[in-house]
Amino acid sequence: MNRIKINRLLRSKIPMNQVLVNGWVRTRRDSKGFSFIEVNDGSCLKNIQIIAASNLPNYDEIQRLTTGSAVSISGSLVPSQGKGQSWEITAARILVIGQAxxxxxxxxxxxxxxxxxxxxxxxxxxxxxxAVFRIRSELSYAIHTFFRDRGFRYIHSPIITGSDCEGAGEMFRVTTLDIKNPALKDRGLDASQDFFGKEVSLTVSGQLSAEMFALALGDVYTFGPTFRAENSNTRRHAAEFWMIEPEMTFCDLSENMNLGEELIRYLISHVLRECREDMELFGNFVDKTLMETLNHILSSDFVRLPYAEAVEILKTSKVSFDYPVTYGIDLQSEHEKYLTETHFKKPVILHDYPKTIKPFYMRLNADQQTVAAMDILVPGIGEIVGGSQREERLNVLEARMGEMGLLKENYWWYLDSRRYGSAPHSGFGMGFERLIMMITGITNIRDVIPFPRTPGNIDF
RNA sequence: UCCCCAGUAGCUCAGUAGGUAGAGCAAGUGGCUGUUAACCACUUUGUCCGCGGUUCGAGUCCGUGCUGGGGAGCCA
Known part of the structure; x- marks a missing residue:
């Protein structure tokens, strides 16, 4: 007898004899002459109701079944005589696999x-x-589909990196040196004795790798884990998280924004269509306004707002911010919140930031003061996407690195890409967990990743 | 790292002006029932986060530490 998963059984149009269900007991109720057992196998939100008649040989054992126990049931799928479910299983045999x-x-x-x-x-x-983790799985699949349909190639960028200059924040050091008795040199670890012969870390971004491949394969993306050793204690930060990073050659900032907006819309509508039942749970129990919010994002264009105009809106808003707004500051959470949640009430793409608050690789605009950067901000989450058109002009890039005190030698291969057949290209990074938060209404990043890693917390 | 809040039975929480602890659920027993977070009756459960202090007496007040949550910064 072949096992059938519950999501298939519940979709059945006809009664079925000889079905086998494996799963875990969610709850059990006794009635006169039989016991109702609700079993869930993880294939869907719903349980299937099992009717266990008292003439089953192991009925005593069945009556002792507790929530959490693993069971294997064979029987027939029949229309339910009770209210609340259309199908149920009349058990011919129930095996207790693992008692809880x-x-x-x-x-x-x-x-x-x-x-x-x-x-x-x-x-x-x-x-x-x-439900969260079924949706997470479905979204991963949809991300690959989205890019594949558009001719993008999937790049496996390295997890261990030797560029300590990837830019974004503190990195986790990777070493095979004996921590209790490490090779020392100049009052520090002697990295030349280490596995790779130099200091290496876990990646904070696949962008630099992706750029190299975009300049070869055209349109590429990475989708993998990312590590930040920041001591961040918020509901939006994790030390290990997943990021989607597309990179497109012959693509400017405006097309980059188009893709980001299109991707977010695609993923929302995909999940609303494919995970209807799980999504209803979030709409009913996690955030009553979720469906309204998501439909609003689907139906209205994202606002595109130059940084300078955002500053003007904030300055004339008559709201007293804790951090006063002036041109040149990096916008604070309260400012982003105001723009997305109060002023526009929808996602906002901020672009063309002052060069002083952005990394060296972003393309310098004609005004010589701003760079072709863009951040997508969404209500409730804040920044979900950060990206830019990259600086493809070797001389400008080298000048920017000089201004920021970066050593060209450390970036020799990156600069090579601008030396040989350089071309305009753009890309962005999207935080996968933040996307899931937006789509499910869950407000803490620790609840959308299987085993969250945050400062001081790695118990599982 | 900084600011604020919380930490009471297995879980969710209540505990009034400091006088020595309670409810619901869970678990156990019995009853009823095509039930569905089933229902009804009865029963069990606590170093009131740790340490120190004030007091005749502290879950309640003070100090300190730990843990958790929210906000800020950093960002995805």
């Missing part, structure tokens, strides 16, 4: 997200977290 003692931490009631974080190894067995 009463110490099983998940009860058939709501638990707080904080508590569930302390049992991150068991939380995917709840409705909400099962």
């Amino acid at each position: 003692p009463e110490t099983f931490p998940l009860q058939k009631k709501r638990h707080s997200d904080e508590y569930l974080r302390t049992i991150a190894h068991l939380r995917p067995r709840t409705n909400k977290y099962g």
